Amino acid sequence: MKRLVLLGGGHSHVHVLDALAQRPLASVETLLVSPHPHQVYSGMLPGWLAGHYRLRDCLIHVDALARRAGVAHRRATAIGFDPAAQRVFCSDGAAFDYDVLSIDTGAVLDLGALPGASQHALPVRPIERFIQGCNSLVEHVRARPRTIITFVGGGAAGVELILALRRRLRRHVREGRAVLQLISSSASLLPGHPAGVGRRLEAQLAACGILYYPDRSVAAFLPDGVILHTGEEIESNFNLVATGGAAPPWPKRSGLATDAGGFISVNGFLQSTSHANVFAAGDVASMVDHPRPKSGVYAVRAGPPLADNLLRALAGRPLKRHAPQQRALYLIGTGGHHAIASWGPFSWQGRWVWRWKDRIDRAFIARFSRDTPTEANLLHRSESESP
Structure with missing residues (x-):
């Protein structure tokens, strides 16, 4: 039986889990390695801080998505892998072999070199x-x-x-x-x-x-x-x-091809330029043919083509190229029920922009919230204290 390992529960992998729930793979075991039972949707974090949302309104329950897709969830963090042995190493000491690996762990904020x-x-x-x-x-x-x-x-x-x-x-x-x-x-x-x-x-x-x-x-x-x-x-x-954000150190240390900043170099198939059975998307990846700024907008858009190509790779079918859009829409909240929109050379602002952003964000959460977990989560205390 083949094994697909998903490292990280980022925006792109949320789409992969949803695709696996809709199109289960026969003879494929899938494992998700991610430290939390949920993902806080970063697009709604400022809205939570401002008091527009409860914390639970901003959560994508990765555990529930994994269960619906028949995917095992290991609550750990990837710390490295051996591409020759096709094995992933986790922070809890566990190691897992893979046939196809997908990485969506996001960028990191490394402040260690800054005094204090x-x-x-x-x-x-x-x-x-x-x-x-x-x-x-x-x-x-x-x-x-x-x-x-x-x-x-x-x-x-x-x-x-x-x-x-x-x-x-x-x-x-x-x-x-x-x-x-x-x-x-x-x-x-x-x-x-x-x-x-x-x-x-x-x-x-x-x-x-x-x-x-x-x-x-x-x-x-x-x-x-x-x-x-x-x-x-x-x-x-x-x-x-x-x-x-900066690139996590372990992809480069493990021998994957990376760009000058240490982000995983991928081609138009979202496939590693050095290892054909490794894929990556989101802020941890850098598209060689279509460089784009690090943004949740591009991570979300990369989800469906990543899911499609992972399914194709496991089935031995030809991959499909993904060309991200040249312009991305950015909706930037300003604290109250007001926001600024940026698209290409244009910008707008007003309460109507905030309502637009609110609808988009709520729809994104709702798409992946068809199951509601009953277990307590790591942020329970924060949720009870939310504004």
Whole structure:
């Protein structure tokens, strides 16, 4: 019997599990290796933080999807694999052989090289830890007369999250107890998007009283401040980091072909350029023929073609090429029931954009929520404390 191993429960693999539920494979054993029974949908994380959603509204129950597909779920993290032996190694000491391997573990935020980061900064990944940290932060602010909160990262995640946090604090904390500031290494917000998007978001920050430090990077985190690369030291009591993700180290270390950043190099079939029985999608992968920015938009769109090609590979059928769209639609929340849309050179904003985003996000969750798990989950405490 052949074995398909799915490493990670990311957006693309959610589609694979759904496809396996609809088209069960005879004579194929499928194993999912992922540390959590659910996936927090990153597109709705700012909405949870702002108070628009309960945490359970943002969860895709990977366990339930796996059960429906007849897929065994090992709650562990991949730490490496041997492509010659076709064997995966997990954080709990287990090892599994595979005939076809698919990787959708996402990127990581490695702050280890930044002085003080491990003690004085909370990264947005892993999301589960970030959620618990945000709940603790609100209690911290409530208990003190004044707290300065710093977000590092001028991309969509950093801007959305700081605006969402500002809304949550306004609803739960007395006015004036929190000062928010954003540090961005780029000269403008959301580089790579139309200039109008950055200007709209800068106006939102200003209207919300959020301090903005453009064109600066962090050199070190201190117990009560942040040192910038310019030598400036700014006061800060709580630091959150939402910079771009890095590649996990183990794919390159295991011998897979990677790009300069360590992301798995894949062709138009979402197939490793060095190992034909290994596939990858999402932020952990880099398409050689069609490079695209790291984004949940592209990870979601890669799900159906990845599922199709995995089924084809297991059946010995020809693979189909996937060409991601040139332009992706980005819908960026601004804290309240308001959002900004970015598509190619165009941008729009308004309450109608937020309603559009809300419908898309809820529909995505609903598609994969036909089963409701009864077991307690790792985020139960965070859910009960959600805004």
